Amino acid sequence: MQSTPKSGENFWLWFLKIASGILILFILAIHLTVNHFTAPNGLLSHREVVAYFQNPLVLFMEGLFLLLLVIHSLLGLRGIILDLNPPESTRRLIDIIFLVVGTIVSLYGWWLLFAVRSLTS
Amino acid sequence: MSKPHAIVIGAGFTGTAIAHDLALRGFDVTVVERGPIASGTSGRTHGLLHSGGRYAVKDxxxxxxxIEENVILRKIVPEVIEPNGGLFVAITEDDLAYKETFIKGCEDCGIPVDEITPQEALRLEPNLNPKLLAALIVPDGTFDPLRLALSFAATAKKNGAVFHLFTEVVDMLLDGQGNVxxxxxxxRxxxxxxxxxxxxxVNATGAWVGQITxxxxxxxPISPTPGIxxxxxxxxVNRAINRLNRPSDGDIVLPQRRLAVVGTTSFSIDDVDYVPxxxxxxxxxxxxxxELIPAIRQAKERGVYMATRPLIGASGPGRSISRTFKAYDHKDLDNVDGLVTITGGKATTCRAMAEKTVDIVCGKLGLNIPCTTAEVPLASYRAFYD
Amino acid sequence: MKADKHNSKGFWDWFNPAGRDAGGWAFILNRLSALGLAFYLYLHLFVLGKLAQGPDAFDQFVAAAKSPLYTVGELLVIAAALYHGLNGVRLVLNSFNIGVPRQKQMFYTALLLTVIGTIIFAARMFTAS
Amino acid sequence: MWKITYRIRRQKGDEASHYDTFQVEVDPEEYVLDGIEKIWAFEDRSLTFRHACHHSTCGACGMRVNGVEKLTCITKIKDVTQDGGTLTVDPLRNFPVVSDLVVDLGPLYRKMEAVHAPPVHPLSMTPWEGEDIRPPKEVPTPPEGGEYIRLPDCLECGICISACPVAASDPDYLGPAPLAAIQIQGLEGHPELLALADSQQGVWRCHSAFECSAVCPSSVDPGWRIMDLRRQVTARRLKTIIG
Incomplete structure (x- = not known):
């Protein structure tokens, strides 16, 4: 037992996980309402989806939603991996991989949002 | 001369205290114990750190x-002791009549004793029987049985003693002359x-010494005498509560963490390994x-256990046998060299028992090394697992 | 008295229900739903890539997704998300030391709401179109 | 008297573990540990198990009875089986097995030492639990002055660690009893405890299964204490940004 605490997970990361979780719940509520209740049969055709994204508010909301989901899922996965007590070096590697993956996925998602938005037919 | 090597059989209070004493006096020490630490009588003791009051009249x-060892243990191993003192409480006229004899006995033995009013006693211990007639304060205490033994063992280990737990002695190695x-x-x-x-x-197996000898x-000569x-x-209660009278059944109530423990009885048995x-x-x-603490009737039974005292002497009514201890050199007793047996005594006196035993051991080996266990503070019980 | 082999199955013990109380089940379900949802999230993003490939690719996919198998899968995601979210609320409250002595009741509530919510969604999805 | 079957997990040295069964006659009022001791005394002297005080003040006899962590010295046989029934006894989880039912509690003791868990403390420091018990309002003082000293509730029995799913995969996680010991001491004036609580092996690793509180034989309620510790750390950390 080392008496010096291991760094790597502290209050701020945990708080980010909790906060992103709560925000996801809010946005998910809107997302679900819009997808399954407002649109009569849900957003089921390409045309409908593209139309939906013309609203800048929607664009912002979905972009934020994506970011929060990526943060929450990667922090959660990281927590699960930490439960397996990986060596310090592995943990650092995972931190880097997750940072890279998170960035790429977020950029790809945002690019997708704008790409779809511009596909007006 | 290289370090003398001593084997201690038994890791109860006496065995661990002897290991600690031997290690301090420069021995190579090996402790063999058939179970875990303090799994016999020691673990199952009531946990009363005696002021001596209980024996001040008859023994x-x-x-x-x-009282001597009480003072020493408080000093060397404070982290396993609740040093809260004890009350001797008179409930009946018969108890009250015993008061003067008791005070006289305590004074003879150097046990500090103070009388307080029943009101004061009830302020200290609100759960006392409100009908109490008198209350005396003595420096009793309570201790955690396992951790007391662990503290001695941990210190011995730090000083080089080696512990073989779950290791049972199945026979003695004898030389041609029958010496050990x-x-x-x-x-196991x-x-x-x-x-x-x-x-x-060194045979420090308490109620089991006969199996080794x-x-x-x-x-x-010993009489295994269990009590419940x-x-x-x-x-x-927060202090040890004793009935102010001659020792008898169920006359002590002790605090232990979140519990109250009542004891005990005294009877004879045949099989020491399992007492139903x-x-x-x-x-x-x-x-x-x-009778002492009426609220016990509202509490729930949490555990029941038997502990077997190793009383010195041939069979007799348990309460009449002295609680003192005795160390035997089997060279004198049976003309068997190389074996020393210690038995009898109380948990409270385990350090003194060890001192006496190791004095005999040193004497046998022609060594003149003074005992220092009365001054050396013990290591944390947690260090045993380091 | 020393030994070094840790007496556990590590990873598998997370999901071992033996001797578990309500809170243990809450944990097992939370962890399973977490892993499932994370997998779904990245799969979902990949599928949505079809949006950028134009109307045909996407509409073809949506047509394929009308099969009952997809619906059941979607329902599973909804149930997992409901449970993970509702239990998440319980964990957030507990983490600020709110309602810890009633954590079991909170778990049962989360579970009940998940079941009700899933049934409502199932009814809508199977009766729709 | 009841006739019951004990099914006991055995393991010597590096060999694989297996179960041995023993038929024993017991008084249903007896405790599970009494039956194990009886098996050792009359059936199989090679059986090893930890025990000392036999009344739940030492914490030595923690085992799993029918899969659930129990102090066997206070678990009545009649509460966990019936006449003719079977009792399965396993060693604690998440500790190294020394032999049969004996585990090495060393890792726990070292963690308790690392968080300076006090071996004795004043009566007024008696922890209050959940929302039920508060510390005594008037703490009686002995005539010599000072305060009554008592042993803490936590027996360091390892039962909470055995039940914890996170401890199952991470031996370095501080775990319920040590985190509870931090909470009982409080963070005020203990920066080293704050650092340990707010670290990778600290309170954030808890995934709120509350199994520790479900099995704790001594009402320590570690799950509640970990949550309270989180609240305390959260308050402190948020205060630093508010100023």
């Missing part, structure tokens, strides 16, 4: 040992058997305990 030798030169053991953790040689073997064709204890699920619980005695503890 003053034990009483004086107790070591032990044959069975390690991996089912292996091997020999350990030594300059001296038999292997060496030696003997000691019942734990209730509420901490009803007698529900009548459980009932008796409740009845007698409630």
């Amino acid at each position: 003053q030798e034990s009483a004086i040992e107790c 030169t070591g032990v044959k053991v069975w390690d 953790t991996n089912n292996t058997r091997y020999d350990i040689h030594s300059d001296i073997v 038999k292997m060496a064709h030696a003997h000691v 204890m019942v734990a209730y699920d509420r901490r009803l 619980i007698d529900r009548q005695q459980v009932e008796l503890m409740l009845q007698r305990g409630a």
Whole structure:
């Protein structure tokens, strides 16, 4: 037992996980309402989806939603991996991989949002 | 001369205290114990750190040992002791009549004793029987049985002693003349058997000493005398509560963490390894305990256990046998060299028992090394697992 | 008295229900739903890539997704998300030391709401179109 | 008297573990540990198990009875089986097995030492639990002055660690009893405890299964204490940004 605490997970990361979780719940509520209740049969055709994204508010909301989901899922996965007590070096590697993956996925998602938005037919 | 090697059989209070003393005096120490630490009588003790008051009238030798050791243990191992003192409480006129004899006995033995009013006693211990007639304060205390033994063991280990737990002595190693030169053991953790040689073997197996001495064709006079204890699920008192009278059944109530423990009885048995619980005695503890602390009747039984005292001497009524201890050199007793047996005594006096035993060991080996255990603070019980 | 082999199955013990109380089940379900949802999230993003490939690719996919198998899968995601979210609320409250002595009741509530919510969604999805 | 079957997990040295069964006659009022001791005394002397005080003040006899962590010295046989029934006894989880039912509690003791868990403390420091018990309002003082000293509730029995799913995969996680010991001491004036609580092996690793509180034999309620510790750390950390 080392008496010096291991760094790597502290209050701020945990708080980010909790906060992103709560925000996801809010946005998910809107997302679900819009997808399954407002649109009569849900957003089921390409045309409908593209139309939906013309609203800048929607664009912002979905972009934020994506970011929060990526943060929450990667922090959660990281927590699960930490439960397996990986060596310090592995943990650092995972931190880097997750940072890279998170960035790429977020950029790809945002690019997708704008790409779809511009596909007006 | 290289370090003398001593084997200690038994890791109860006496065995661990002897290991600690031997290690301090420069011995190579090997402790063999057939179970875990303090799994016999030691673990199952009531946990009363005696002021000596209990024996101050009929057994003053034990009483004086107790008060001396009480002071020393408080100093060297404070982290396993609740040093809250004890009350001797008179409930009946008969109890009250015993008061002067008791105070006289305490004064004879050097035990500080103070009388307080029943009102004051009730302020200190609101759960006392409100009908109490008198209350005396003595420096009793309570201790955690396992951790007391662990503290001695941890300190011994720090000073080089080696502990073989779950390792049972199955026979003695004897030289041609019938003298003990070591032990044959069975390690129950991996089912292996091997020999350990030594300059001296110390038999500190308490109520089980007879099983060991038999292997060496030696003997000691002892009477295994069990008593029952019942734990209730509420901490009803903060100090040791004793009935102010001659020692009898169920006349002590002690706090232990969140519990109150009532004890005890005294009877004879044949098989020391398994003492079944007698529900009548459980009932008796409740009845007698409630005379001191009526709220025990509202508490729930949490645990019941038996502990077997190793009393010195041939069979007799348990309460009449002295609680003092005795160390035997089997050279003198049975003309068997290399074996020393210690038995009798109380948990409170375990350090003194060790001192006396190691004095004999040193004497036998022609060593003149003074005992320092009365001054050396013990290591944390947690260090045993380092 | 020393030994070094840790007496556990590590990873598998997370999901071992033996001797578990309500809170243990809450944990097992939370962890399973977490892993499931994380997998779904990245799969979902990949599938949505079809949006950028134009109307045909996407509409073809949506047509394929009308099969009952997809619906059941979607329902599973909804149930997992409901449970993970509702239990998440419980964990957030507990983490600020709110309602810890009633954590079991909170778990049962989360479970009940998940079941009700899933049934409502199932009814809508199977009766729709 | 009841006739019951004990099914006991055995393991010596490096060999694989297996179960041995023993038929025993017991008084249903007896405790599970009494039955194990009886098996050792009359059936199989090679059986190893930890025990000392036999009344739940030492914490030595923690085992799993029918899969659930129990102090066997206070678990009545009649509460966990019936006449003719079977009792399965396993060693604690998440500790190294020394032999049979004996585990090495060393890792726990070292963690308790690392968080300076006090071996004795004043009566007024008696922890209050959940929302039920508060510390005594008037703490009686002995005539010599000072305060009554008592042993803490936590027996360091390892039962909470055995039940914890996170401890199952991470031996370095501080775990319920040590985190509870931090909470009982409080963070005020203990920066080293704050650092340990707010670290990778600290409170954030808890995934709120509350199994520790479900099995704790001594009402320590570690799950509640870990949550309270989180609240305390959260308050402190948020205060630093508010100023």
